[in-house]
Amino acid sequence: MAISTSSAYHSDALLSELAERARELRLDSLEMIHRRGAGHPGGSLSAAEIMAALFFHKLNIDAARPDWPERDRFILSKGHASAILYAALSRRGFFPREDLPHWGEVECHLQGHPDRLKTPGVDMTSGLLGHGIAIGVGLALAARMQELSYRTYVLLGDGECQGGIVWEGAMAAAKFRVSNLTAILDYNDVQLDGAVHDIMPLEPLIDKWRAFNWAVLEINGHNLRQVLEALDTASEIHGRPTIIVAHTTKGKGVSFMEDRSYWHGVAPNDAQFDQATAELGRCS
Amino acid sequence: MGAIAIREGYGRALAEYGQVNPNIVVLDADTSSSTLSSFFATRFPERFFNIGIAEPCMVDVAVGLALGGKVPFVNAFAAILALRAMEQIRTCVCYARTNVKLAASYAGLSDFKDGPTHHAITDIALMRALPEMTVIVPADAAEAARWVPIVAEYDGPVYLRLSRGSALPAGNESLPLEIGRGLTLREGRDVTIVATGTMVGRSLLAADELAKAGIAARILEIHTIKPLDSELICRAAAETGALVAAEEHSIIGGLGGAVAEALAAGYPAVLERVGIADCFARTGPDPESLMDAFGLAVSDIVAAAQRAIARKPRVR
Numbered sequence: 293m294a295i296s297t298s299s300a301y302h303s304d305a306l307l308s309e310l311a312e313r314a315r316e317l318r319l320d321s322l323e324m325i326h327r328r329g330a331g332h333p334g335g336s337l338s339a340a341e342i343m344a345a346l347f348f349h350k351l352n353i354d355a356a357r358p359d360w361p362e363r364d365r366f367i368l369s370k371g372h373a374s375a376i377l378y379a380a381l382s383r384r385g386f387f388p389r390e391d392l393p394h395w396g397e398v399e400c401h402l403q404g405h406p407d408r409l410k411t412p413g414v415d416m417t418s419g420l421l422g423h424g425i426a427i428g429v430g431l432a433l434a435a436r437m438q439e440l441s442y443r444t445y446v447l448l449g450d451g452e453c454q455g456g457i458v459w460e461g462a463m464a465a466a467k468f469r470v471s472n473l474t475a476i477l478d479y480n481d482v483q484l485d486g487a488v489h490d491i492m493p494l495e496p497l498i499d500k501w502r503a504f505n506w507a508v509l510e511i512n513g514h515n516l517r518q519v520l521e522a523l524d525t526a527s528e529i530h531g532r533p534t535i536i537v538a539h540t541t542k543g544k545g546v547s548f549m550e551d552r553s554y555w556h557g558v559a560p561n562d563a564q565f566d567q568a569t570a571e572l573g574r575c576s
Numbered sequence: 577m578g579a580i581a582i583r584e585g586y587g588r589a590l591a592e593y594g595q596v597n598p599n600i601v602v603l604d605a606d607t608s609s610s611t612l613s614s615f616f617a618t619r620f621p622e623r624f625f626n627i628g629i630a631e632p633c634m635v636d637v638a639v640g641l642a643l644g645g646k647v648p649f650v651n652a653f654a655a656i657l658a659l660r661a662m663e664q665i666r667t668c669v670c671y672a673r674t675n676v677k678l679a680a681s682y683a684g685l686s687d688f689k690d691g692p693t694h695h696a697i698t699d700i701a702l703m704r705a706l707p708e709m710t711v712i713v714p715a716d717a718a719e720a721a722r723w724v725p726i727v728a729e730y731d732g733p734v735y736l737r738l739s740r741g742s743a744l745p746a747g748n749e750s751l752p753l754e755i756g757r758g759l760t761l762r763e764g765r766d767v768t769i770v771a772t773g774t775m776v777g778r779s780l781l782a783a784d785e786l787a788k789a790g791i792a793a794r795i796l797e798i799h800t801i802k803p804l805d806s807e808l809i810c811r812a813a814a815e816t817g818a819l820v821a822a823e824e825h826s827i828i829g830g831l832g833g834a835v836a837e838a839l840a841a842g843y844p845a846v847l848e849r850v851g852i853a854d855c856f857a858r859t860g861p862d863p864e865s866l867m868d869a870f871g872l873a874v875s876d877i878v879a880a881a882q883r884a885i886a887r888k889p890r891v892r
Contacts, residue, residue, distance in 0.1 A: 361645065408672055416643060417672035420663060426633045427668065430640020430648075433625070437601075438645065457664075460633035468625070 300517065306349065307516050313344040313383070314516070318545050318572050320379035320392065326565040328396045330404070334555040335449060336376035338480040338513070338540040345519040346445060347380040355385035358412040364442050365415045365431050369424020370449030370478060371405040372557065377414070378402055386413030421452035425475060426461030432470035432533075443527065446475045448535075451483035454492045459504065465533040466505035474526040475506075475535040478513060480542035484556045498537060506535050513538025545572050582739040582774075583681050585717025587612025589724040590649060590679075591619050597728060601641050603627055604651040605634045610740075611681040613651040631656050635664035635676065642674040647728055653687065654680035654696035654737060658703060669733045670708040677727055678735045683713075684774065684824030685852075686740035688866045691859035696737075697852050701829025703735040704802040710755060711801040713737040713823075715746035715776035719799070722753050730755060737773065739824075741863045744777025746797060758805035764792035767881045768812040768819045772798050772831045775822040775850070775872065782877035793881055801831055806838040813845035818884035820848045822877050824867065827851035846887040848880040 318340045325331030347353075352364045368377050375395075382389045387401070394400035401410040405419025416427055424446040431444040452458055465473055479497070481488045488494060501508045507529045511518035519538065526534035542556070543549025546568040560568055594600050594616050603625045608614040617624035627634040631652050638648035650657070657680050658665075669676045680699060687694040703711045712727065712734060714720035720738060727734045751759050761776070762783055771779035776797045783793040794816055796808060813819055819839070821832035832849035839845050852870050860866030867873065 365643070416639075417668065420667050423636050423639075423664065423668055426636030427640040427643070430637040430642070431644045432640070433637070434641050434644020434646050437623070444640075457632050457636065460627075460630040461636065463630075464627055464633055464637055 302517055302520050310341070310344045310348055310516050313348045314340040315572060316383065317343055317376050317379045319569060320383070321375040322546070322560065322565060322568050322572075324375045324378065324392050324395050325559045327393055329559045330396060331375050331559055332372040332557045333375075333560065334482060334542040334549060334552070335370055335373045335478065335480065337544045337546060337549065338542050339373055339376055339447060339478045340544065341514050341516050341519050342447065342476055342478060342538060343376050343380050345516060345523060347384050349520065350523045351445070352442065353384070353413070355413070358386060362440055362442050365428075365444040367416045367424045367428055367444070367446045368406055368418050369446050370421065370452060371418030373447075374404065374406050377406055378411070381411070381413040384413070387411065421449065422455040422457040424448055425458055426464060428473050428475070429461055429465045429468060429470055432465075432473040433468060435472055436470070442472070444473050446473070448475050448477045450477060450479045450481060450488050450494060451491075453477070453494050453497070462501070462504040462506065469531050470533050471530045473533040474523070475533065477535060477537045478540050479537055480540040482542035482551060482553050482556065484553060486553050501535050501537070506533050509534060509536045511536060511538050513540035514544060547571060579742040579745060580717045581742045582714060582717045582720045583612045585720040586679065586724065586736075586738050587615045589721035591615035593724050593728060594620050594623065596725070597647065599645065599647045600649065600728060601625065601646045602649045602651065603634050603638050605629055605631045605656070607652060607681070610653075611651040611679065613649070613679070631661040632664050635661040635678075636668055638676045639664070639668040639672070639674045642676050647675060647677065649677045649679050649728075651679045651681060653694060654683040654699050655694055658696060658699035662702060666706055670706045673708050673732060675731055676733055678733070679738060680735060681738045682740045683737045684739060685857055685860070685866050685870065686774075686863050688860040688863045692856040695857055697826045697857070698829070699737065700801055700823070700825050700831065701833065704834060705829070708733055709802060710734045711737070712755065712799055713773040713801060714799060715748065715773055715797055716743045718749060719746060719753070726753060726755065739774055743774040744781065746776045747780070748797060753799070756800045756803040756805060758808040759797040759799070760794065760808070761797050762793070762795040764794035765816055766791045766793060767885050768794040768796060768816045769822060769877060769881060770796045770798055770809060770812070770819055770831065770835050771822040772801060774824050774867070775877075778872070778874050779822050779877055781874045782881065785874065785878045786881055791881065791885065798831060801834055804834050804838055806842055809835055809838050810842035813839055813843040817888045818846040820850060820877060820880045820884055822850040822872075824872060825851055826854060828854055846884050848884040850877050850880050
């Protein structure tokens with residue numbers, strides 16, 4: 293069953309605040325990628341509402357205590373979307389926004405892909421795909437053994453679901469019934485070489501996760517009300533892990549990037565950057 | 577050999593140490609009755625996780641447990657752990673520097689009956705190339721047991737290489753174990769045999785043979801392949817002028833490779849390597865005869881020592 297997420301209990305004020313956050317995260321990501329001349333715009337833009345909902349509403353984290361043992365954990369399994377994670381962490385106060393333009397410089401803590409030892413707020417190093425679920429299982433087990441109430445969130449890409457380690461982790465999560473683990477799949481259906489459904493089809497994907505004994509919620513990943521309600525619902529599901537399959541658009545918000553595999557890992561030039569930011573509405 | 581198996585020394589010690597340290601958690605990949613992590617599993621079932629035949633997943637789950645403050649001991653056959661889970665070990669254990677302990681059982685040729693698919697003869701080379709990794713090879717069951725608390729209390733990734741079977745005793749019970757500090761098991765001035773793991777006991781027998789021919793061989797046990805005790809090795813090179821490295825591993829990249837690097841950088845000297853000669857071994861009837869058949873016999877160590885001595889530069 294796809295669990296219904298129809299009750300409207302989040303205020304319009306919260307939704308519009310988070311929509312603005314998502315817009316800021318998109319602009320930050322593009323600015324960082326443009327300035328550096330490297331990075332992954334498509335998968336950063338597709339995750340903006342999910343990241344806004346997590347980092348500005350759902351996650352129980354404290355920038356003053358990045359190592360707080362009871363904080364919620366977040367693993368960016370699709371580590372190539374590092375730009376939007378760095379944007380979110382800096383806007384949440386984990387490190388100064390002045391660091392962002394130095395991304396990729398040898399002396400800067402911001403690595404190409406997230407590094408837990410260098411960047412405050414990064415709970416786990418990632419980049420090579422597939423590790424998030426299995427590592428999340430370990431974190432969820434540790435929380436349970438220590439009777440800590442934190443949750444572990446894993447943001448998964450669709451392309452990485454082509455690799456076996458994701459499903460090994462999925463089996464382990466179900467075996468150990470880690471209901472304190474929530475995965476969110478940024479299902480934009482585009483990967484480096486083309487459409488996911490052409491390169492190596494994942495469908496029927498909902499059925500796959502269900503067959504692996506996960507609770508599955510299916511939403512529009514750009515609809516903030518649905519994102520928030522799915523995150524809340526996942527916290528209420530007991531006895532098994534939950535995955536939120538969020539249908540998204542790669543490059544969302546920038547017309548010429550949307551649904552184009554070209555923009556998986558290419559930085560916009562000056563003219564493209566100007567057009568992109570104009571479309572998103574330049575802001576402070 | 578009456579001695580207990582190295583895996584049993586480890587397995588019993590892990591279960592004992594589990595009583596002392598409640599943060600220890602243990603994972604296995606459907607091999608607990610072989611690796612003997614089963615002793616821990618029986619005693620502390622709530623701290624034992626069987627992940628099934630999925631070593632990469634097991635390492636990642638251990639990484640998560642370490643991030644959550646636990647001290648995970650990951651148990652598997654060395655060949656599968658070091659090869660199939662290599663990317664997890666490189667990225668999520670070493671690069672992310674998570675406090676994961678990799679207990680690699682059935683190392684070398686010790687899984688004699690299962691054949692070359694199950695032999696681990698390249699794992700030292702792979703593991704010691706990884707930044708942040710510590711590589712430890714106990715010489716016998718008693719030593720394996722002594723390493724358990726030391727490895728657990730060290731903060732960082734460790735690869736603990738264990739044999740399925742027993743080994744000739746290293747006789748090092750009275751010497752203190754410390755990561756990165758080699759042991760001088762026997763003094764001698766004619767040649768130095770640098771040995772690790774199951775080859776330590778064999779090297780002591782080789783020294784006895786050499787003594788009959790009037791050759792005094794120094795025996796160094798290098799239990800920590802990384803960080804290597806280069807100082808001890810270079811001092812032996814200076815004092816004996818010729819060395820043999822002996823290991824149950826390929827001659828490429830293991831102890832012999834590490835010793836060659838240390839000598840090249842610190843004190844160039846004659847070195848002969850005793851190991852598996854860059855080939856796959858075969859299935860055998862028992863570990864001892866299989867080791868003998870693939871260049872690891874006591875007589876191979878003796879011959880290597882004699883070659884090394886013959887190659888010493890003549891004093892003018």
